[in-house]
Amino acid sequence: MSLPSDFFGRIVFILQLYGPSFLSGAGKTMAIAIVGTFIGCIIGFAVGIIQTIPVIKSDNPIKRFLLKLLKFILNVYVEVFRGTPMMVQAMFIFYGSSVLFGINMSTVFAAYFIVSINTGAYMAETVRGGILSIDQGQTEGAKAIGMTHFQTMVNVIMPQALRNIMPQIGNNLIINIKDTCVLSVIGVVELFYATKGVAGAYYTYFEAFGITMVIYFILTFTCSRILRYWEKKMDGPDSYDLATTDTLAYTSGMVKFPDPKEKEDK
Amino acid sequence: MTGEKVLEIHHLSKTFGTNVVLRDIDFSVNAGDVTCIIGASGSGKSTLLRCINLLETPTTGEILYHDVDITDRKMNVPSYRTKVGMVFQSFNLFNNMTVLENCLVGQIKVLKKDKEEARKKAMMYLEKVGMAPYINAKPKQLSGGQKQRVAIARALAMEPEILLFDEPTSALDPQMVGEVLAVMRTLAKEGLTMIIVTHEMAFARDVSSRVVYMAGGVIEEEGAPADIFGNPKKNSTKEFLNRFMQG
Numbered sequence: 001m002s003l004p005s006d007f008f009g010r011i012v013f014i015l016q017l018y019g020p021s022f023l024s025g026a027g028k029t030m031a032i033a034i035v036g037t038f039i040g041c042i043i044g045f046a047v048g049i050i051q052t053i054p055v056i057k058s059d060n061p062i063k064r065f066l067l068k069l070l071k072f073i074l075n076v077y078v079e080v081f082r083g084t085p086m087m088v089q090a091m092f093i094f095y096g097s098s099v100l101f102g103i104n105m106s107t108v109f110a111a112y113f114i115v116s117i118n119t120g121a122y123m124a125e126t127v128r129g130g131i132l133s134i135d136q137g138q139t140e141g142a143k144a145i146g147m148t149h150f151q152t153m154v155n156v157i158m159p160q161a162l163r164n165i166m167p168q169i170g171n172n173l174i175i176n177i178k179d180t181c182v183l184s185v186i187g188v189v190e191l192f193y194a195t196k197g198v199a200g201a202y203y204t205y206f207e208a209f210g211i212t213m214v215i216y217f218i219l220t221f222t223c224s225r226i227l228r229y230w231e232k233k234m235d236g237p238d239s240y241d242l243a244t245t246d247t248l249a250y251t252s253g254m255v256k257f258p259d260p261k262e263k264e265d266k
Numbered sequence: 267m268t269g270e271k272v273l274e275i276h277h278l279s280k281t282f283g284t285n286v287v288l289r290d291i292d293f294s295v296n297a298g299d300v301t302c303i304i305g306a307s308g309s310g311k312s313t314l315l316r317c318i319n320l321l322e323t324p325t326t327g328e329i330l331y332h333d334v335d336i337t338d339r340k341m342n343v344p345s346y347r348t349k350v351g352m353v354f355q356s357f358n359l360f361n362n363m364t365v366l367e368n369c370l371v372g373q374i375k376v377l378k379k380d381k382e383e384a385r386k387k388a389m390m391y392l393e394k395v396g397m398a399p400y401i402n403a404k405p406k407q408l409s410g411g412q413k414q415r416v417a418i419a420r421a422l423a424m425e426p427e428i429l430l431f432d433e434p435t436s437a438l439d440p441q442m443v444g445e446v447l448a449v450m451r452t453l454a455k456e457g458l459t460m461i462i463v464t465h466e467m468a469f470a471r472d473v474s475s476r477v478v479y480m481a482g483g484v485i486e487e488e489g490a491p492a493d494i495f496g497n498p499k500k501n502s503t504k505e506f507l508n509r510f511m512q513g
Binding site: 137138140141142143144145146147148151155156159160163236239240241242243 | 319321344345346347348351352354356357358359360361362364371372375376377398399400401402403404407417420421424
């Protein structure tokens with residue numbers, strides 16, 4: 001089989017020959033991006049919650065010191081991982097772990113690990129912002145019925161903060177889909193690495209990377225649409241049904257039907 | 267039960283930085299009392315109420331709840347707050363929950379009641395405030411008066427011993443004020459111990475068993491509503507009430 005002379009012919013030729021390569025590369029890219037974003041979110045939520053625990057003067061000194069120390073360490077984590085390129089972190093962690101500690105990570109494990117902690121650092125700030133964006137009154141309302149800081153966070157603040165930061169989580173996922181390509185430096189066979197191999201075989205860089213461009217765009221665009229749909233679902237329905245718990249309620253005039261004009265506005 | 271002292275405040279003061287908001291406050295509340303705290307904005311009324319619920323930490327002084335000092339460091343604040351409920355000016359309903367869930371979450375998560383029992387209690391109080399048909403609505407879909415009535419039901423569902431109201435009608439239009447005050451009147455009749463910070467003078471006069479007038483961070487005058495409104499002893503009280511009655 002020889003390489004066709006026209007552009008589209010070459011594309012079809014490459015797809016026929018290397019289609020599975022592209023697919024497995026895209027699969028790995030998505031796996032790393034989704035797992036990395038998911039674990040990163042969990043890290044981000046944990047760090048974000050800890051960062052917003054108030055240091056109360058009346059607490060005992062040891063507890064206050066430990067809390068401050070923990071916050072300091074987490075701050076260092078956030079600043080270091082936000083402040084250095086992921087590509088450099090990948091090299092540093094992958095080779096450093098084997099030189100310093102004798103740990104031989106598989107490249108795939110290293111990929112999950114690096115994307116997760118990197119996303120975690122960004123998400124920590126996002127979550128902190130999300131928590132700060134919730135009106136103080138919500139916290140007071142929760143405290144007034146006797147909730148602890150933890151209960152307030154889990155039941156009241158986080159669900160609202162999560163809704164507010166959904167666009168940013170989507171942003172992170174899309175950034176991760178694209179940025180996994182830097183992991184090719186440690187030999188992770190994701191979409192970019194796979195494409196390089198394909199392109200080199202017949203020296204068809206333009207065609208191969210053309211295909212890859214389209215694949216990346218399809219991945220990110222699909223994800224952003226799915227997330228948008230998910231956000232809408234989180235908002236719940238615009239209207240509500242009046243419950244008929246008490247059939248006498250209607251005759252005793254307790255029910256006020258919502259103004260139809262108001263419904264139209266929404 | 268009625269007449270027993272539930273809350274005693276001794277020499278309470280609160281400063282924000284160099285700004286003294288409360289100065290040497292002494293007052294006590296008996297079971298079944300409806301105490302209305304009146305006074306100009308900035309006189310420290312709300313801060314006093316927030317200190318009682320420990321949303322603000324008093325700078326000095328003590329607050330005794332059944333003879334236990336709640337400002338003590340070892341005090342379990344969340345469990346104290348389940349006994350002293352609060353209704354806010356800005357409602358503070360949980361926006362991520364429906365009306366019913368708002369009234370359930372405290373009972374289930376804090377008081378650890380089982381769901382069926384909590385639901386019954388929530389429905390009972392929602393019916394009392396006339397909001398039972400709206401259990402599936404989210405707070406953003408309700409009017410101000412409706413939100414405040416749900417907030418009252420949420421506080422009642424915890425079955426507190428004392429209920430604090432921090433200007434519950436100040437964010438409402440006159441018609442909604444009426445529906446909220448009607449609910450509060452019912453509660454007062456049923457003998458719930460309430461401390462109410464309010465600008466509704468007619469309500470304070472008709473419903474309360476005691477009125478406290480505050481100015482400049484101190485209690486200027488306190489007494490039966492008939493005395494405070496009919497025959498105030500101090501000039502500052504007179505002036506304040508005159509301004510209100512004219513306005």
